[in-house]
Amino acid sequence: MSRVVPLISTHNLTRSYQVGSETINALRGIDMTVSPGQFIAVVGRSGSGKTTLLNILAGLDKPSDGQVLFQDRDLGTMNEKELTEIRRHKIGFVFQSFGLLPLLSAFENVELPLRIAGVRTREREARTRETLEIVGLWNRAKHRPYELSGGEQQRVAIARAIVNNPPLILADEPTGELDSTNARAIFGLFKDMVKAQGISVLSATHDSTLLAMADEVKEIRDGKLSDATNLGHRYRD
Ligand code: ADP
Ligand code: MG
Numbered sequence: 001m002s003r004v005v006p007l008i009s010t011h012n013l014t015r016s017y018q019v020g021s022e023t024i025n026a027l028r029g030i031d032m033t034v035s036p037g038q039f040i041a042v043v044g045r046s047g048s049g050k051t052t053l054l055n056i057l058a059g060l061d062k063p064s065d066g067q068v069l070f071q072d073r074d075l076g077t078m079n080e081k082e083l084t085e086i087r088r089h090k091i092g093f094v095f096q097s098f099g100l101l102p103l104l105s106a107f108e109n110v111e112l113p114l115r116i117a118g119v120r121t122r123e124r125e126a127r128t129r130e131t132l133e134i135v136g137l138w139n140r141a142k143h144r145p146y147e148l149s150g151g152e153q154q155r156v157a158i159a160r161a162i163v164n165n166p167p168l169i170l171a172d173e174p175t176g177e178l179d180s181t182n183a184r185a186i187f188g189l190f191k192d193m194v195k196a197q198g199i200s201v202l203s204a205t206h207d208s209t210l211l212a213m214a215d216e217v218k219e220i221r222d223g224k225l226s227d228a229t230n231l232g233h234r235y236r237d
Pocket of ligand 1 (some may be wrong): 019
């Protein structure tokens with residue numbers, strides 16, 4: 001039987017920061033695999049290394065030691081051009097604070113990655129519309145971010161992240177600024193996208209009430225990753 005190539009995997013992923021004479025070991029040897037069509041939640045307290053992990057997976061930061069393989073190719077051996085190519089076409093990133101451009105409408109925000117990728121007008125418009133429909137916001141296409149609720153802004157940000165059809169979405173506490181209803185809606189959207197489009201989602205969160213919606217939950221603690229069990233008691237605020 002042929003092996004299913006993981007979308008992304010890490011081997012002994014390590015990242016330390018030198019601050020003055022102090023060394024901070026943010027990641028201490030992480031081994032993980034994300035397969036196509038998987039929704040994985042990474043839970044961990046503030047300062048546990050979630051952002052560091054996601055940034056390295058996205059090729060935005062480099063490990064001190066260890067490897068990241070994207071579809072079996074080592075990110076560490078790629079030049080800037082190849083990394084940009086992966087960030088543009090293979091990975092959609094969703095931030096806690098949405099990161100939409102305030103002067104652009106929802107439509108224009110979602111369309112932007114297609115412009116950058118040089119997609120022609122007609123196809124750009126069709127794909128932008130289709131993606132806004134997936135997140136349920138076609139009726140808000142002309143609104144600027146400040147005319148949208150937090151939950152709606154995050155759905156626009158997710159539309160922007162998926163408009164290029166990347167196989168992987170990385171989300172860094174995407175529900176951190178949302179109330180519990182909107183937070184559930186965002187995780188529900190991830191769940192649906194994984195099912196309907198076969199993409200993979202890796203989302204950091206510190207909200208234990210969302211974890212049941214993921215296929216798999218990993219806990220990051222002191223820079224180490226493990227399978228999470230019985231987290232409710234530890235992450236209840
Ligand atoms: P989380 O996202 O889980 O809150 P982070 O990945 O942001 O955690 O941080 C993990 C650890 O690394 C923390 O102790 C943090 O203070 C430290 N850290 C993160 N970024 C830097 C940096 N640029 N310089 C020094 N220390 C950092
Ligand atoms: Mg963080």
